[in-house]
Amino acid sequence: MKVIGRGVYSLTLGTPEKYTPFQLLHPKYDPEKFVSENNVLLPFKKEDIIFKQNKRGCVIEIPMNKDENFFGFGLQFYSVNHTGKRRYIKVNSDPKSDTGESHAPVPFYISTGGYGLYVDTARYVSFFCGSTAKKGASRGIMEDVKQHVEFSETALYSVKKAKEDRIFVIDIPVARGVDLYFFSGDIKTVVSNYNLFSGGGCVPPMWGLGNWYRAYGGAAQQDIVNLGEYFRNSGIPVDVLGIEPGWHSHSYSCSYKWNRQLFEEPQRMIDCLSHNNYKINLWEHLFVHTSSEIYSDIYEYAGDNEVWNGLVPDFGTEEAKRVFKDYHQENFIDRGIKGFKLDECDNSDYNSSAWSFPETTEFPSGMDGEVAHSMIGLLYQSVIEKSFRERNQRTFSQVRSSHGLAASMPFVLYSDLYDHKAFITALVNSGFSGFLWSPEIRSCHSETDLIRRLQTVVFSPQSLLNCWRIPNPPWLQVDLKKNLNNELSENREKVTKLVKKFMDLRMVLLPYLYSAFYEYFLKGIPPVRALVMDYPKDEKTYFIADEYLFGPDILVAPLLVSDMECSSSRGKREVYLPDGIWYDFFTDEKYVGGKTYQVNKDIESAPVFVKSGTLLPLAEPVLYVAEDTVFNITCKAYGADRNPAILYEDDMTTYDYEKGIYNKVTISWDGKEIQSERVGSYQEIRYKFTGVNVVI
């Protein structure tokens, strides 16, 4: 085993393949940044790892103990703890059950046994997480008579605590070998080092953390401009406006040319909105329609099958990447577009029309369709990121597929799934695998559902309303049909006020969240993460799929509205609070942790808790983030012994922070006076501190 840095090791087995996430991305990592204090050893030796090649591909067996628990595997929607399960790492749009498939699966897991393992492969690899035992393992230890007492499928198939020794098996098809990357330490150390190994977490431009609104699919130029006016007039803070497929002269597949029937003067619209401090995000996918200007240039560097009558660019070739980058820079980035929504770069196995390319597709680079399905989301992100980077502009964009080593990509995942519960589970899981996920709001069952979903989305990496199906904002009418008919709701004033309250709250949290992203960049700590990551010794956190940490100090336990309860605006749920003292974010009520509470909330607030010891920086909400925005900050001090708050100051939009041009601002409060200390080379001031509120 090769030591890559403190607590990070690699092991090459057999002959690895040419196209893998590592080989394609070549992440820039600095071994000095790895967060392990010492070179903690792995819980097993190289000799304990079994490697076999067979005609299906290759197989790896990793030693395991009966009491190990496994987390990770990318953006999983149906469970957090994968112990005893099979995880099938296959890129797929909106899977309907807990198979491991996802539009953003990752061959990386973390064990409570003190290690994590990233398997560098673009194949549809399967992980059998202690679901099986070797022949004979049960001999002599299993009882003879076993009376059935409960008669249900659940009882028959329930996971039972193993008495026999189990094995952890990794089944990699096709490949004759693979590079393994091991990370030693507890869950948080492992995840941090995985993210640092991936190049460190991205830092979005500050505007990217504001509120996003994707406009109606049928919107024309003037509709978008009017929407911008509406937000500024109504005082609802919005930073980013997204434009859906209708802007293309042809989409599905894409022409990447403005539809001049709807957008007669796109540059005027861009300039007008930019002047109003909006950032514009354009929808696209990578399938190049025959009418596109890049069709001929891409033709030679495309796979041998069409998708929706369009070419599939081979981003394994430098030529295809260059054509895409040049076109996007010249036509969009240099004209004021700030980001893109990269749709359908996953696969369509769970969609009835099978629109994507088969695994049999051959690409000029030598990639086959299986590898391409795994890698195309990553490569597409990297092409777009580079297009902005060359202009020293950060983007914060959206993407529908991702894979291994993606932490440095400034993209947020979304999908066509739409279950609020599954969205929250994805949020919990996203932090294990270097992902950002938005539990975006689309249509809602009811006004209560809208607000409950909003309460989740403002505590997520991207506060996004995706209103592509409705011409009016959902707070004016949640009913799809009525919204399409412009019949507005009688409650609209009340609902608008609530929506503004929570969208304002997002702006209040901006500096705090920006700081969490800096921790992601500098130390690899995910801004949104599972409770188990901060409380690895608390076994009660091992199965929690509906609570998460938002930044270092806030615990969020979203309320769901089930279909049956549409009309009730009160909600209640169980919330487990780990050891320590906690305070209700909205009411300041004090809770003693280490137990589960029944929490009851009306629509004005949600179960959100702040850790005792926190000095929480809260900004006076702005309507949008401009180049020269300065945040007025009041701190809230929770509990008796407050740790200092850390904020980061920079130009908010360029990559200069990577060169160290930022300030680390340490705010402390001794009970009397607020003190801020700045370290760094950035010249301007972003944060002004105005006072402290105390909660004990």
Added chain:
Amino acid sequence: MKVIGRGVYSLTLGTPEKYTPFQLLHPKYDPEKFVSENNVLLPFKKEDIIFKQNKRGCVIEIPMNKDENFFGFGLQFYSVNHTGKRRYIKVNSDPKSDTGESHAPVPFYISTGGYGLYVDTARYVSFFCGSTAKKGASRGIMEDVKQHVEFSETALYSVKKAKEDRIFVIDIPVARGVDLYFFSGDIKTVVSNYNLFSGGGCVPPMWGLGNWYRAYGGAAQQDIVNLGEYFRNSGIPVDVLGIEPGWHSHSYSCSYKWNRQLFEEPQRMIDCLSHNNYKINLWEHLFVHTSSEIYSDIYEYAGDNEVWNGLVPDFGTEEAKRVFKDYHQENFIDRGIKGFKLDECDNSDYNSSAWSFPETTEFPSGMDGEVAHSMIGLLYQSVIEKSFRERNQRTFSQVRSSHGLAASMPFVLYSDLYDHKAFITALVNSGFSGFLWSPEIRSCHSETDLIRRLQTVVFSPQSLLNCWRIPNPPWLQVDLKKNLNNELSENREKVTKLVKKFMDLRMVLLPYLYSAFYEYFLKGIPPVRALVMDYPKDEKTYFIADEYLFGPDILVAPLLVSDMECSSSRGKREVYLPDGIWYDFFTDEKYVGGKTYQVNKDIESAPVFVKSGTLLPLAEPVLYVAEDTVFNITCKAYGADRNPAILYEDDMTTYDYEKGIYNKVTISWDGKEIQSERVGSYQEIRYKFTGVNVVI
């Protein structure tokens, strides 16, 4: 291409694998029986088929036309027409979406282009049924501007009629080659020849077509005996009693030994029930528990991973097959057991506990886990079938997994899915692939739901109530909890009467259905099949997933009870009747075909229709089928020109019919007198004809 018989061809590409359905089953087929009249040619030439090997396995491209439609692929639950879709032929318990996966998938499809193709592989093969086009296919033919008008996922991803040339692609992993079997002709000819090539359809013992009842999982010996008494006393016809896992001293995995706490004298119970003309079916799966008597004998011939602490026998070895066969003959078949329910021989990808063996499992025969998952259901059936065959006893049993070339297996499929609509779609699809499927009744939402499901199941290959979760029959109490508490329903008398009515109806249809199975055996015509099979030129039948033909002359269009309508006992639905005249089975009402009707039915009947020209043999219902049962038959004559009815007479229980020891009985009616003509060597009389009722 090699000619196997009239309309049947084989083509070997590359080097096929050792373990495939054909190589493992070696079906006995007689080329002379193939139903094609002439040697109809395939719609393409050998040279038009593209074969490629790559490092993932091998790829085949079959020519296709834009207007071709594709059916088949085994027991699919979510659609009937697979055009434009990908079908992933992977054995899996209860899949949740329309991916092609199933616990009984088959690499066989039928095209409306005049052919069918069986791909002889045990690999997880994918068929891309015209979902993709070659690069450049759309160049020049796709319009430039495309305005979006509807904004929904459905609209975006809807399957559009192709303007460009599409390709049909088959992606076989691992294998370096494969044998293809082509069948030319229309859909019915193709399916018939596929079934004949598989050895011809099975003929169940007559008792197997009676009603089945699987008893409560917690039932003891006396409970089963009492259940038998209950049916005989109440006049509800039942032929088969099934006993669930509790009979094993250990199950999950299995000991195959009686649990003496519940079954103190199993032989007495068997004798007592047999004396009362019941046939007993025992639940089991193939995972051999450490406490089983065959554990040591199987050990050497088992895969290298355990399932539920048990061994996985390698039925690719003669030794494992022999151990299983000998043990079953000695301990069960020779002691009066008439069949088995072979559970969990599929795979667990869609179950949260991943109980089955990984694809990495190695078997002594050289099979790997992937091949074993595809083949184990087939092989298990063949071991059990042989165990009975060596005693010259037919069985009619149950199995949870199957695959290619299975038509001759006397097993009916079931699953853990439980949606009535999906069950009916499976019934429609079963006939394309040599399968029998039971839309079994388990728990029900309501009494109406129970009756509606019963109305489907009595018109299916196996009329089965699976009451393993409830101690009392569902007609006494449909509510699970109340049933467990022995709280009986107030409506039970009324519901029992309805249940008896439809279970009697099953017995009325027995000779008709038995005859349909003979057609399955002799001519390969499936007893239950999609409308498109008999009306291949009627494009309206191409997407019908909720109507089917039951035998040659009856069309069934089951009524569903959705969750929301639990309480209503009336039901209505649309029914499409193909060209011709049809009569309501229950009311004799006349319908002119070629159109869609709104059919409204109270709980006393269901939408079932008989084709004009039918002379339908209806038996006086018996309580059970005994060795010496003789059926008293009244025919019902529908319409003006009646075709003769055909029935088959044999000993009803042995394999002697395969040696030709049966009679073909032709019944005709000239409007005045009923005439029956017997041809064959069977000596006894099974059917007495008592009269004719006329419907015009």
